Amino acid sequence: MGNDGGGYGGWQMKYWRKPLDLDRVKIPHGEVRIIVDRCKGCGFCVEYCPKDVLALSDEFNRKGYHPPKAVRPGECVNCGLCEMICPDFAIFSVSLTSEDAAGAPVVVVSPGATS
Numbered sequence: 001m002g003n004d005g006g007g008y009g010g011w012q013m014k015y016w017r018k019p020l021d022l023d024r025v026k027i028p029h030g031e032v033r034i035i036v037d038r039c040k041g042c043g044f045c046v047e048y049c050p051k052d053v054l055a056l057s058d059e060f061n062r063k064g065y066h067p068p069k070a071v072r073p074g075e076c077v078n079c080g081l082c083e084m085i086c087p088d089f090a091i092f093s094v095s096l097t098s099e100d101a102a103g104a105p106v107v108v109v110s111p112g113a114t115s
Ligand code: SF4
Pocket: 030, 032, 048, 049, 050, 051, 052, 053, 054, 075, 076, 077, 078, 079, 080, 081, 082, 083, 093
């Protein structure tokens, strides 16, 4: 299997053949939620999101860190990797149906709504 992507950021996996059930597979959609004041701005979620949904924002949280924001919210596939990788339990995703996902806003959990 080869790919002609350039580097990690722009890497795209190519099918070596079209999967036989490709027409029947539904791509899941998710909506990412960020608990802003738990975040310590480590950037793990940004770095490892497979769909480049996230970027660190210019805003500061109560601890003085830059929490992530969703820059491509419609691309989230609800894989849960950001939730698994976050050392501070500050981010998670919820499943959306494809109808909900069209133009769905990213909900940022407000400060103090974490307990
Ligand atoms: S659930 Fe997956 S695709 Fe969605 S923001 Fe998290 S890591 Fe990215």
